[in-house]
Amino acid sequence: MAKSSKGFTVQKLRNSIKFYLPRKEGYLEVVKKLSSEFEGMTLIEFDGYFENKFEPTKYVRVEVHKNKLNEKSLIKQANDLRKILKQKSIAIEINNKMILVEAETG
Secondary structure, three states, rough: OEOOOOEEEOOOOOOOEEEEEEOOOOOOHHHHHHHHHOOOOOOEEEEEEEHHHHEEEEEEEEEEOOOOOOOOHHHHHHHHHHHHHOOOEEEEEEEEEEEEEOOOOO
């Protein structure tokens, strides 16, 4: 954290993480879980367009920032959220790199 002679401090958080979540049953619990883990977040609602079609479900982009991150851990966390929300797939964006986490087919 950089201290300024002007009476304020500045903190630069290097990493951006965005979770793309459907607004459906269990969504609010997931947002509460993320808010307890990260100090601050922004929520942006949008219409979903996946698998070449518009979906009736609204989506929310949950954006958080932090200095240190573990990409494998974040991907596992996204997969856990996918299961909680009973989704076939879920998207997470780490530093402007989109990652799609899908259920195994077999």
